[in-house]
Amino acid sequence: MLEKDIERILVDQDEIIEISKRLGKQITEDYQNKKPLIIGLLNGCLPFLAELIKHIDLYCEYELMSVQSYHGGTKSVGNVKITKDLDISVENRHVIIAEDIVDTGRTINVVKDLLLYRGAASVEVVTLLDKPAGRVEPFIPKYIGVTIPKLFVVGFGLDYEGFYRNTPYVGILKESVYNKD
Ligand SMILES: O=P(O)(O)OC[C@H]1O[C@H](OP(=O)(O)OP(=O)(O)O)[C@H](O)[C@@H]1O
Numbered sequence: 001m002l003e004k005d006i007e008r009i010l011v012d013q014d015e016i017i018e019i020s021k022r023l024g025k026q027i028t029e030d031y032q033n034k035k036p037l038i039i040g041l042l043n044g045c046l047p048f049l050a051e052l053i054k055h056i057d058l059y060c061e062y063e064l065m066s067v068q069s070y071h072g073g074t075k076s077v078g079n080v081k082i083t084k085d086l087d088i089s090v091e092n093r094h095v096i097i098a099e100d101i102v103d104t105g106r107t108i109n110v111v112k113d114l115l116l117y118r119g120a121a122s123v124e125v126v127t128l129l130d131k132p133a134g135r136v137e138p139f140i141p142k143y144i145g146v147t148i149p150k151l152f153v154v155g156f157g158l159d160y161e162g163f164y165r166n167t168p169y170v171g172i173l174k175e176s177v178y179n180k181d
């Protein structure tokens with residue numbers, strides 16, 4: 001049903017699983033003898049976080065934070081607000097922030113700075129999608145699933161007006177979807 005609104009699939013379900021395996025293996029190797037704390041940024045991170053952690057073979061924990069950037073429809077336009085904070089301390093923890101997408105870089109910069117300020121021993125970022133052409137602030141995630149062009153994408157956690165987060169792939173919407181009331 002939802003697929004009728006999709007113009008093109010950019011990353012399909014099998015690719016997402018392969019990406020998650022690769023990133024999970026890399027994280028497992030890089031964090032040997034550490035017990036990283038993975039922090040997922042709601043709401044978009046959930047499908048990716050759920051897939052990724054299956055492939056991390058370490059004593060690790062995960063926690064969730066909710067961060068909202070203000071959007072003008074399909075554009076990220078500004079401020080970042082923490083709408084659900086962590087319940088635990090990050091002091092001396094090796095933190096990995098899990099994101100569905102890094103676009104302007106605003107969200108990730110705010111969260112990374114906050115966690116370092118709170119005393120995290122290290123903070124790295126794993127993102128399913130990286131959109132470097134969207135940056136308004138410099139940021140290079142350590143673990144990147146796929147680099148995508150400057151397009152508004154939906155699916156696998158990413159929404160348009162709250163919908164499409166539940167598709168098992170990442171795609172681009174048909175123009176007609178934006179023209180609906
Ligand atoms: O690099 P940026 O331009 O800051 O954009 C990236 C952020 O935008 C989206 O979150 P959003 O604020 O839309 O919240 P959501 O996860 O609930 O969809 C996405 O999940 C990232 O967290």
Ligand SMILES: Nc1nc2[nH]cnc2c(=O)[nH]1
Nearest residue numbers: 103151152153154158159
């Ligand atoms: N759904 C969605 N949210 C975003 N937030 C920042 N970039 C994007 C994007 O391309 N799609």
